[in-house]
Amino acid sequence: MNAQQPDWPDPDLLRAVTGRLGAAPPLVFAEECDRLRERLAGVARGEALLLQGGDCAETFAGVTADAVRGKLRTLLQMAVVLSHASGLPVVKVGRMAGQFAKPRSSPVERRGALTLPSYRGDAVNGQEFTEAARRPDPRRLERMYEASVATLNLLRAHVGGGFADLRQVAEWNEEFVAGSPSAGRYARRAREVSRALAFVRASGADQRTLRTAEFFVSHEGLLLDYERALTRTDERTGRLYATSGHLLWVGERTRQPDGAHIDFLSGVHNPVAVKLGPGTEPDTVLRYLDRLDPARTPGRLTFVVRAGAERVRDVLPVLVEKALAEGARVGWVCDPMHGNTVTAPSGHKTRAFEAILDEVRGFVEVHRALGSHPGGVHVELTGEDVTECTGGGSPVRAEDLPLRYTTACDPRLNHGQSLDLAFRLAELYARAGDGARERPVPERPALI
Numbered sequence: 138m139n140a141q142q143p144d145w146p147d148p149d150l151l152r153a154v155t156g157r158l159g160a161a162p163p164l165v166f167a168e169e170c171d172r173l174r175e176r177l178a179g180v181a182r183g184e185a186l187l188l189q190g191g192d193c194a195e196t197f198a199g200v201t202a203d204a205v206r207g208k209l210r211t212l213l214q215m216a217v218v219l220s221h222a223s224g225l226p227v228v229k230v231g232r233m234a235g236q237f238a239k240p241r242s243s244p245v246e247r248r249g250a251l252t253l254p255s256y257r258g259d260a261v262n263g264q265e266f267t268e269a270a271r272r273p274d275p276r277r278l279e280r281m282y283e284a285s286v287a288t289l290n291l292l293r294a295h296v297g298g299g300f301a302d303l304r305q306v307a308e309w310n311e312e313f314v315a316g317s318p319s320a321g322r323y324a325r326r327a328r329e330v331s332r333a334l335a336f337v338r339a340s341g342a343d344q345r346t347l348r349t350a351e352f353f354v355s356h357e358g359l360l361l362d363y364e365r366a367l368t369r370t371d372e373r374t375g376r377l378y379a380t381s382g383h384l385l386w387v388g389e390r391t392r393q394p395d396g397a398h399i400d401f402l403s404g405v406h407n408p409v410a411v412k413l414g415p416g417t418e419p420d421t422v423l424r425y426l427d428r429l430d431p432a433r434t435p436g437r438l439t440f441v442v443r444a445g446a447e448r449v450r451d452v453l454p455v456l457v458e459k460a461l462a463e464g465a466r467v468g469w470v471c472d473p474m475h476g477n478t479v480t481a482p483s484g485h486k487t488r489a490f491e492a493i494l495d496e497v498r499g500f501v502e503v504h505r506a507l508g509s510h511p512g513g514v515h516v517e518l519t520g521e522d523v524t525e526c527t528g529g530g531s532p533v534r535a536e537d538l539p540l541r542y543t544t545a546c547d548p549r550l551n552h553g554q555s556l557d558l559a560f561r562l563a564e565l566y567a568r569a570g571d572g573a574r575e576r577p578v579p580e581r582p583a584l585i
């Protein structure tokens with residue numbers, strides 16, 4: 138089964154494009170993928186958290202220095218808050234440099250009398266509702282590769298060049314808190330982070346470690362023509378790696394255990410993830426384990442649960458229990474976005490901050506009850522001040538949605554909402570004895 142593949146109109150052109158991609162340099166290296174695997178092994182063992190985030194759908198026009206920097210900055214700011222609260226390292230992974238293709242609920246979109254193919258991401262066709270734009274064009278796969286190169290170039294330069302300096306990140310957080318209506322709730326944590334860094338500086342520890350960060354990239358491994366073309370053999374080990382990104386995941390719509398996407402991931406040595414929606418049959422968890430992680434190696438497989446706030450407390454326990462009974466040491470991560478999409482009266486797809494937070498709360502509750510590790514979050518976000526999700530500390534109201542609704546597919550948290558989420562998650566993840574652990578976590582969501 139080859140689910141969600143575009144109907145490429147010109148097989149010769151597709152062959153020419155994938156041939157060129159097959160000869161192109163890798164975007165990421167096997168050693169980097171192995172390093173991410175090691176970091177994710179920490180998540181699976183309960184010694185680290187994963188923070189994975191970025192656009193729902195990257196666009197070619199969205200590959201600008203400002204936009205890439207904004208997403209990176211948002212993730213760095215969130216990570217420092219989570220790490221301080223939990224006392225655990227946070228593995229930072231962008232939904233970036235490759236997230237250009239989308240699975241869709243319907244292959245077609247209707248507007249009035251006109252029916253056209255659905256937009257499947259810039260890697261496949263254009264957003265404009267015209268026949269020409271919506272026709273899949275394999276040349277877009279090369280543009281995806283080039284856009285990923287440009288994004289990675291920016292990320293690597295920033296991460297290695299001082300932009301990720303923890304002291305700067307802590308200052309950004311203090312600025313955010315100072316301007317936030319929730320300052321009273323967050324200020325203590327932001328101050329504690331800065332004080333901890335001041336102490337590290339004063340202690341004479343190696344300052345270079347504060348100036349750089351590890352940052353990895355990931356995307357849904359959806360377009361098999363692209364992924365196969367970028368698969369390379371690592372000369373050191375003879376193993377195959379997808380070199381389009383460090384981590385690839387299979388989505389809710391393509392996770393058939395006997396399908397082509399799981400089969401592709403089973404053949405590469407990268408760390409991989411599978412999204413699990415509310416309808417996941419508990420036994421399929423075992424099939425994913427056997428297909429993707431037969432050696433039960435921590436770091437190889439992460440399950441990203443996206444059950445929705447209403448269902449997570451019912452759906453998740455049996456999935457975790459199945460995996461535990463099997464001796465699996467996978468990472469468990471919560472995607473609180475995809476199970477909480479609703480349509481606003483204006484017709485915009487949106488997600489409520491409170492539902493997002495409640496899903497993570499349910500996810501953490503379930504893991505704590507079972508003694509397993511709630512290994513982190515996977516979120517759709519941007520560094521920009523968009524109005525796509527409702528709520529948050531500086532609340533976006535349903536009537537604000539049309540103001541700055543720019544996503545190419547699903548609604549993202551804006552910069553402020555992302556930081557609100559990080560500070561609220563910090564309360565959930567706060568370790569005992571944490572200096573900034575000032576209030577008990579409420580049983581049910583409190584309105585912000």
Ligand SMILES: O=C[C@H](O)[C@H](O)COP(=O)(O)O
Nearest residue numbers: 193239240241242243546547
């Ligand atoms: O990001 C996830 C999916 O691609 C997206 O939710 C699909 O949206 P649709 O239901 O409008 O096709």
Ligand SMILES: C=C(OP(=O)(O)O)C(=O)O
Nearest residue numbers: 240388389390412443475
């Ligand atoms: C399509 C996505 O999610 P899911 O497969 O969980 O619906 C996504 O994360 O972009």
